[in-house]
Amino acid sequence: MVNLGINIGDLHFKNPVLTASGTCGYGTELDDFFDVSRLGGIVVKGTTLEPREGNAYPRMAETPSGMLNAVGLQNKGIDYFESNIYPKISGYDTNIIVNVNGSTLDDYISLSERIDRLEKIPAIELNISCPNVKKGGMIFGTNLQSAREVTRAVRAVYTKKLIVKLSPNVTNIVDFAKVVEEEGADSISLINTLLGMAVDINMMKPSLSTVTGGLSGPAIKPVALGMVWQVAKAVKVPVIGMGGIMTASDAIEFFLAGASAVQIGTVTFIDPAAPVKILEGIESYLQRKGFSDIKDIIGYINH
Amino acid sequence: MAKCVDDLKVVGNKLLTEDFCVIEVESGKKLPEFRPGQFVQVRIDGSPATFLRRPISIHDVDFGKNRYKMLIQVLGKGTETIYRLKSGDYLNVIHPLGNSFTIPDDKSKILLVGGGCGIAPLLFLGKQLKARGFEPDVLMGFRNSSRVLEIEEYSQIGDVFVTTEDGSLGEKGYVTNHSVLTSVKYDRIYCCGPDSMMKVVAEYSMKNNIFCEVSLENLMACGFGICLCCIVETTRGNICTCTEGPVFNIRELKW
Incomplete structure (x- = not known):
């Protein structure tokens, strides 16, 4: 029997496999393919105070071993989430985490206060790293002072576990990790997508309506792994690693580099049961290697 | 209807032209209840250039044999890989996806309009309509006679009318110029093809107050409502085109 449980402070996760925001809807979309309650957690679609229609079509371009997206945080807003989605998903036996977005500091504060009152949501993931919105998003996550202010402001009103999701589109991601840790983040998740673009040479125009978008998929895995390794060494709070994880082997690389948990993202578009397959693969790896606890391999390469 | 991932065995690949084929696949399980207009997401392995699945229309279904057909047009690496599949190869799919064309309760006079590869879902639709006692007409538009596909198949459904852009077969011009539109009064039009064609068909239907559904072919990553890319x-x-569509009533679309 292998112990797969991990903790963020006193919040227990039965295993270290979560779905990444924007790649699992609200969990219900995956019900046909596997039992979502088997996962350690699900991070639901990026949510804002007001409904957002997102960016114009086309929002997606396939790239070598990956894809660009420019969805732009399309969601129906917190009112709709509370009344229509929350009742449907609060029965899942897993940690449901809401990815929180805003255009202004006040948006982040108000939204975090609202979600704090939802009993079945034990944590939020503060998204200061979305590359696809004009206002807010990555602007908060690519300026140290703004990252500090938004984390501090949300920490002041949000009483449960605060995870801050970092952008890789900075000179030194470790500086951002240290700042959000100083301001009281309980955990740090990384990486969000890398800013990129593609051009359609037949139409002779950008492939995305927004010109640039966020790159995800296995193409970014080495970048993500490098950043997770750097950040995990520099902070004391648990790090949640993500970026291009396709298989259990990929996930294990993140644990060995220092991640306490992983989020599974783009692969779910291709193989909707991937999160649970990865979970099973991690368990059999630990058994094969003779470890009885996932915690024994977290940061193993740094020992 | 539950969606599932399945490994299907290729049982036939009929090459129609240099860039079109009809591939037939068989499931080892009982097929879900496919409805006309639905699609499947096909996984293409073996190249970094084909990272995502390819959405393909269900062209025809043989429920008795748990088989279905897909009409494939080679447009890039992914569809080229499918075109080269041989009997005995396997294809991993997610199916069935999306909504379907609405089949009327009344005795409507129906026209199916397809352009190029867009004719694909209309064969399954036409057969289902015919099985329910309708006598739909089929109007198909192609670039020229060498691009004309599957006329014999569609003739099983009803009368087939063809336009080609160069006049090498049928009437010259686009589908909306065909004389059948002035000689027959249709109550319903179901259409699939290039956006430019569907837009003129939609405009024609609006003007003549004809019920019209179109099937869209938006780019998508997942096919089941989580990526929000195919809006x-x-x-x-x-x-999302993948979950709320691909079939839309033209009155809903902001074209």
Whole structure:
């Protein structure tokens, strides 16, 4: 029997496999393919105070071993989430985490206060790293002072576990990790997508309506792994690693580099049961290697 | 209807032209209840250039044998890989996906309009309509006679009318110029093809107050409503083509 449980402070996760925001809807979309309650957690679609229609079509371009997206945080807003989605998903036996977005500091504060009152949501993931919105998003996550202010402001009103999701589109991601840790983040998740673009040479125009978008998929895995390794060494709070994880082997690389948990993202578009397959693969790896606890391999390469 | 991932065995690949084929696949399980207009997401392995699945229309279904057909046009690496599949190869799919064309309760006079590869879902639809006692006509538009596909198949459904852009077969011009539109009064039009064609068919249907559904071919990553990439602007806001479509009533679309 292998112990797969991990903790963020006193919040227990039965295993270290979560779905990444924007790649699992609200969990219900995956019900046909596997039992979502088997996962350690699900991070639901990026949510804002007001409904957002997102960016114009086309929002997606396939790239070598990956894809660009420019969805732009399309969601129906917190009112709709509370009344229509929350009742449907609060029965899942897993940690449901809401990815929180805003255009202004006040948006982040108000939204975090609202979600704090939802009993079945034990944590939020503060998204200061979305590359696809004009206002807010990555602007908060690519300026140290703004990252500090938004984390501090949300920490002041949000009483449960605060995870801050970092952008890789900075000179030194470790500086951002240290700042959000100083301001009281309980955990740090990384990486969000890398800013990129593609051009359609037949139409002779950008492939995305927004010109640039966020790159995800296995193409970014080495970048993500490098950043997770750097950040995990520099902070004391648990790090949640993500970026291009396709298989259990990929996930294990993140644990060995220092991640306490992983989020599974783009692969779910291709193989909707991937999160649970990865979970099973991690368990059999630990058994094969003779470890009885996932915690024994977290940061193993740094020992 | 539950969606599932399945490994299908290729049982036939009929090459129609240099860039079109009809591939037939068989499931080892009982097929879900496919409805006309639905699609499947096909996984293409073996190249970094084909990272995502390819959405393909269900062209025809043989429920008795748990088989279905897909009409494939080679447009890039992914569809080229499918074109080269041989009997005995396997294809991993997610199916069935999306909504379907609405089949009327009344005795409507129906026209199916397809352009190029867009004729694909209309064969399954036409057969289902015929099985329910309808006598639909089929109007198909192609670039020229060498691009004309599957006429014999569609003749099983009803009368087939063809336009080609160069006049090498049928009437010259586009589908909306065909004389059958002035000689027969249709109650319903179901259409699939290039956006430019569907837009003129939609405009024609609006003007003549004809019920019209179109099937869209938006780019998508997942096919089951989690990536939010395949959206179309509608009277209900931006909604996913993969879950709310691919079939839309033209009155809903902000074209």
